[in-house]
Amino acid sequence: MEKEDRAILRQRLYGHSPKKEDYSTENYQDHFLEQYKLYVEMADRISNRRGVANAFFATLNTTFLSAIVGLLDNDVRNAFLLPIVGILICGFWAGLLRSYRNLNTAKFAIIGLMEESLPSSPYWHAEWYALGQGNDWKKHIPFGAIEILIPTVFALLYAVVLVLSWV
Template sequence: MAENSDSLWNGAIEAHDYRDATASYHSAVFEQYKLCVEMADRVSSRRNLANTFFLTLHSSLLVFLGAWFTQGSHRRVPVALGLGALLVLLGMCAAWWFTVRSYQQLNRGKFEVIGALEERLPARAFVVAEWRALGEGKDWRVYIPLSRVERWIPLLFAVAYILGFSAAAL
């Protein structure tokens, strides 16, 4: 985090010189902090919306494919077409996985900046204290980071597609 802290400040005031800082400076830091926290929250909302979109899409596709395969009409589909459909579905799973990963990386960067801003505030409640209270995500009984869980979902759908198409091919 020190790297980001060093690159965050523009040199107008030394990084640890709290005594000479003016009230307007502290106010500006706090306003930027609030904006960064709000933007991190918006990224999390967009991430949840993307996950909802992919989950709905894949759940609908599984229902459709399940109904279609149980009617026996899958036997009339050429193997190449079935394989093509499987590759498209696996591509959609990969797109979902990379989308989740991208949002995780974006949030990680935002929280590093928020942590650097908290160095100038009286309390480091959000990034340091809360994370420590949650055991830093190391003990699953205290807290399981959502980012660890949500990356498994596209992989589980991919496995379901592979197993389903394999069973249908038999």
């Protein structure tokens, strides 16, 4: 994240909050830590929802593709339209994955800013550094780079079925 973007995000995160001086030190730290824990939990829930969405779409596409192949084998009329629907489903799936990835990216940026006010920064500075900051594929392959391949492969399979249905 660019330095200017971090500054704007920091201002949006803390600019509308009650000031530290308005709290007792203990209450401020307790409230801050509770907000941090809640926010980390919400980021984890987004990741879980992303996994559930992937499982749903993988199951849907596997079932749908199998049904299409079965219908084409039986010369069902207008079955060639079904692969087009499958390709649209894959497009929707890819868009949803992109949305989840963007949401998680924003959440982890905010977690990183919050960690600047904590005694340590396990996610933002330590873990991300240990993983090569997303630049070292020997240490970490970003999940988003892998998961976007799945709807792409299904869309290609639908395209193959579509072409073969016309042959």
